[in-house]
Amino acid sequence: METLDRYDLAILSELQNDGRLSNAELATRVGLSAAPCWRRVKALEESGFITGYRAEINRHKIGLGVLAFVRLDANRNSGDVLQALEDAIRLIPEVISCHYISGTGTFELQVVSRDLNSFSQFAREVLINLPNVKDLHTSFSLGEVKASSALPLSQLQAPPTGATMKGRP
Numbered sequence: 001m002e003t004l005d006r007y008d009l010a011i012l013s014e015l016q017n018d019g020r021l022s023n024a025e026l027a028t029r030v031g032l033s034a035a036p037c038w039r040r041v042k043a044l045e046e047s048g049f050i051t052g053y054r055a056e057i058n059r060h061k062i063g064l065g066v067l068a069f070v071r072l073d074a075n076r077n078s079g080d081v082l083q084a085l086e087d088a089i090r091l092i093p094e095v096i097s098c099h100y101i102s103g104t105g106t107f108e109l110q111v112v113s114r115d116l117n118s119f120s121q122f123a124r125e126v127l128i129n130l131p132n133v134k135d136l137h138t139s140f141s142l143g144e145v146k147a148s149s150a151l152p153l154s155q156l157q158a159p160p161t162g163a164t165m166k167g168r169p
Contacts, residue, residue, distance in 0.1 A: 004049070004156055007032060011040055012049065016150040019053045056149070064112040066119050067141040070127065071105035075134045082106070084131045094122060105137065116140075 004012075010030040014021060021029070027037035044050045059067070074085060089098050089107070097110035111127075113119035119138075127136055 002047075006157075007037075008040060008044060008049075009153055009156055011037070011044060013153055015041075015050065015053075016153075059112055063114055066113040066115055067144075068109075068111045068113065068119055069139045069141070070109040070111055070123070071101075071137040072107040072109060072127070072130075072133060073104075073135040073137075074106040074132045076132060077106060081132045085133070088130050092126065094126075 007030055011026065014026055014029050023038050023041070024034055026041070027034045030037060032040070041050070059065075074082060076082075085107075086098075086100075089095055089109070094111050094113060095109050096112055099108045100106065101108045109127075111119070111122070113122055123136060123138065127133065
């Protein structure tokens, strides 16, 4: 399944908004009967468009009041050394996101912690002691403007027949 039609896009959109929808409710929302809807969801899962379902937990409610953005600089950027660092980062539950980045630094991490003291201890005892780490640069979130894991789907929709881009024929 490489081409998505309007039903597939509607299914993806609805499930991004509420992954707990029953198949019956999902089918109603996208305009299909239950069996074809279920088959489409299974096909979207099998082809890798849907990679999982999870609950979004309010980090403040569970006592994780600090969100830090940590730019981690590696001593060397060779394959085997970076692989060891990547493997170590994957094992740390406080690191909720890690990206290999361009520009200054090697990795950009999102790290959660109870408070500043806990983060400071974590940085000194865990992050700086990861294999091949040269330096850490940390910024702290002062408030979330938008935090969403929902992906935009509009680029997957084909423009209507005869439609033109603004300013173009």
